[in-house]
Amino acid sequence: MARRLSKIPHGVAFPSDQKFLAAVDRYVEQELKKAGFGKDVIADVAISVSEFVNNAILHGNRQDESKLVRLELYHAPGQVTICVEDEGEGFEPDKVASPLEGENLLKEVGRGIFIAKMLVDSVEFSRGEKGGTRVKLFKKLPV
Amino acid sequence: MKFSVREQDGVTILAPKGKIMGGPDSTELQEKLRDLIKGNTKRVIIDLAEVDWMNSTGLGIMIAGLTTMRTAAGELKLSRVTDKIQSLLVITKLVTVFESYDSVDEAIKSFTK
Numbered sequence A: 001m002a003r004r005l006s007k008i009p010h011g012v013a014f015p016s017d018q019k020f021l022a023a024v025d026r027y028v029e030q031e032l033k034k035a036g037f038g039k040d041v042i043a044d045v046a047i048s049v050s051e052f053v054n055n056a057i058l059h060g061n062r063q064d065e066s067k068l069v070r071l072e073l074y075h076a077p078g079q080v081t082i083c084v085e086d087e088g089e090g091f092e093p094d095k096v097a098s099p100l101e102g103e104n105l106l107k108e109v110g111r112g113i114f115i116a117k118m119l120v121d122s123v124e125f126s127r128g129e130k131g132g133t134r135v136k137l138f139k140k141l142p143v
Numbered sequence B: 001m002k003f004s005v006r007e008q009d010g011v012t013i014l015a016p017k018g019k020i021m022g023g024p025d026s027t028e029l030q031e032k033l034r035d036l037i038k039g040n041t042k043r044v045i046i047d048l049a050e051v052d053w054m055n056s057t058g059l060g061i062m063i064a065g066l067t068t069m070r071t072a073a074g075e076l077k078l079s080r081v082t083d084k085i086q087s088l089l090v091i092t093k094l095v096t097v098f099e100s101y102d103s104v105d106e107a108i109k110s111f112t113k
């Protein structure tokens, strides 16, 4: 079974299939561990990354395996920045409904971005070169 | 993530282990819950003691289980929710939706009260 991630500068790239999620998570957690992050912070970042990777695979690239998801990871002492980019058509993050309001509370979906934002220090959406979604998340070590 | 299923005092206990992040193993867990409900199981506990963390996929699976169970006049409860998952339940306000217990035994007893 092909679950290998391709190395790219500062990160990995992989086809749009959720079977790669576990390998991506291993990569991210391993890098953060090497960078000296504690278990709790690693979990927060890993959860957040998993949300954006899922969205890139499912909503951005619509599970089209010919489209890649790219993940880049940069760390400096006490901080990490991770970018997740897909080859989809982009979307308007400001128009995503709050998962806390009314009937949304009991919906099965719609909380990924909300959760991710709560767990890291900042999340920025932009468009990639080909119009896909590029998410940049930033986390500082708690002092 | 892997999960085990067992029965005790007429209650089905589903115990996932690892991370619930989406992908094939999450689909299996979701299907297991669906099968239980279809098979007329009315009392289910999801025991979270061995779950390292979950993301919105895991929360979605638990909500789907809860709502379909309630529609079928059954109930789904949680036991041994870890700190990481508890904080997710708090920020998503799902803590108001799920009944949870500190031990599997307490969760089982709550069904017969």
Ligand SMILES: Nc1ncnc2c1ncn2[C@@H]1O[C@H](COP(=O)(O)OP(=O)(O)OP(=O)(O)O)[C@@H](O)[C@H]1O
Pocket: A051, A055, A056, A059, A060, A061, A086, A088, A089, A090, A091, A096, A108, A109, A110, A111, A112, A113, A114, A133, B056, B057, B060
């Ligand atoms: N990379 C993306 N490309 C296109 N649309 C996206 C992308 N990421 C998110 N979206 C849109 O934003 C919506 C909200 O995303 P969010 O992750 O919060 O919830 P969800 O993916 O629908 O459900 P879940 O709770 O399982 O994450 C999605 O339903 C989708 O319409």
Ligand SMILES: [Mg+2]
Pocket: A051, A054, A055, A111, A112, A113, B056
């Ligand atoms: Mg999502």
